Amino acid sequence: MSQPRYRTAIVGTGGIATAHAQALARSDGRADLVAAVDVDPGRARTFAATWNVPRTYAGLTELLREEEVDLVHLCTPPSLHAPQALECLEAGVTVLMEKPPTLSLAELDTLIEAERRSTGHVATVFQHRFGAGAARLRGLLDSGELGRPLLATCLTQWYRDEAYFAVPWRGTWESEGGGPTMGHGIHQFDLLFSVLGPWQEVSAMAARQARDTETEDVSMALVTFDNGAMATVVNSVVSPRETSVLRFDLERATVEVEHLYGYSDDDWTITPAPGHEKVAELWQPDPDAARSNHDGQFAAVLDALDRGEAPPVTLEEARRTMEFVAAVYASSFTGRRVRSGELGPGSPFTERMDGTGAPWKTPSSEASQ
Template sequence: MSQRSYRTAIVGTGAIATAHARAVRAATDRADLVAAVDIDVDRARAFAETWGVPRSFASLSELLLEEKVDVVHICTPPQQHAGLAIECLAAGVTAVVEKPPTLSLAELDELVAAESRSTAHMATIFQHRFGSGAVRLRRMAAEGELGRPLLATCDTQWYRDEAYFAVPWRGKWENEGGGPTMGHGIHQFDLLLSVLGPWEEVTAVAARRARPTETEDVSMALVTFESGVVASVVNSVVSPRETSVLRFDYENATVELEHLYGYTDKNWTVTPAPGHDGLVDRWAADTVSVPSGHDAQLAAVYDALDAGEAPPVTLAETRRTMEFVAALYASAFTGERVRCGQIGADSPFAKRMDGTGTPWGKVTAQ
């Protein structure tokens, strides 16, 4: 398989664009960052100067008209993701899209349709899947070394103060599609889903406890999987001691990950069940050590494109995670259990993550 060098552009030059620029640069001769795009032209120019990018544009349309590009990284606020990705796909350009990829399942299905008409692909940034610890865990689980999965916990307990939500597009359903479930915890429970496989049913609550937002600032869910394993998921932006924790209890060992915004192999621990002490050595015997992050996922994207394949994380994989988000909100706001596949195209929770409306929104309306 021969390696290509991909002409790349970044659309949206806010804070997260720096991680993307670093990842493109880390790819050395596999990618060339040729353009930066932002509706704030001065910011685009400043970003281009910082990263040695030769051209800057005020819109994606201008970029696609004037430059030949292979891959576009979409790093704008969430409400713009779907439209920009569709524009890329229509032009035959692969889109690498930050989370959340869309504001709703309906938007995601529009992307699925757009990709089916295109020669290009869309990949969602879920970089925690690509650290070596996660890869090792999935491999050992698939090979049966850990035994059956029995129980898992997934906690994203972060802290965002009121100043954070003073940014006009934050904390609003129309702009972000949700609160910490959609914008913060999604990385952790996407990793959970990638390890445990298809989920089956969700029972959840969501609340607005402290922040002046339209969206929730806390959510909790109980999840059952097709394999029978059960899990809990917590998402918060009101937790002063910040942490991101995943725990997987298998028959033969407990595997744990504790970090904040990104992990290395040092953040993982393995506790064997009696009689399975060798699992610790087998875990440590894997000398590959790759941190989670955009670098690892982008390398996987290029590998897939070199092979003529859809890059990870594909829209099919993305949909499983986004359907889980919709189910969590649907359960929280209706008080019902929600099964995988239950949210059809005509459901209000397919069209908007707040679906029929939030309890606090209804109180405000009175």
């Protein structure tokens, strides 16, 4: 039998759409980009010309009415993800959407319910799960070769200036849903969870140190896991020397990766514990191995569609990461520890990430009251 060929469309033709178009172009003919959608017709036409897209539309509703598509890539601002994904599910169309998948746990749960009634699925882009180094580490942990995980450090220390936040939807609870906890560090700690498994409890702080935003620009969390491991998670957009770091201290080795926006196999190192020097032989870097970019996850999405399965990362998988985001804000704003599963229906932090309200206010929000 010949391999299926999927008809796809990209909704939102801003910067991140390029990564999706590149992944489509490198899919070895498994997918065709048949349409692009943007509220700015000129930007849509420019994108279409760049990537040889035959048709453009001004809105998702028009796309779903006029085109038969198998997969829609949502590259729109975060506040649009939930309503657009819901519209696709109602049309029976599968969605691959950028992070964060929704602005709240309540929105995510609404999508989970809608997905159960639909022939379509929703997957969230958490591409760092799909790099070769992460897959190798998960395999070695599953085999027991490296012993138990004991301690981890997860750092996303980036820099975003005032001009970055001049874009109207950035830095607000209504449009972006949060600061670096929600929109920047989420990739790193999602990878942390994919390695260490379910988190158990969070004690966190969040602050607005330097940026005139509604949301935090720094957060820090202490996390415990079901397997007994502990971790520190730092998220920042005020760090001039930008870096993304994950370190796993295991019984028989320390495994680390340092990169910025995506890692290769060369970015990983392993340091054996004394008496366990042979474990270094288990880590065999491959210069041709997959990077942690959109290509790897898109290939996994197509593989799942070929098998008739829900593509990764499913809404249920993404919920663990989103629940952690909500728990960081809940712990930061209430001053108490938050356990997994605690933020149920009726919790203000289920309905909105700022929950009971951030302990600071922007001058603009004060003036409007």
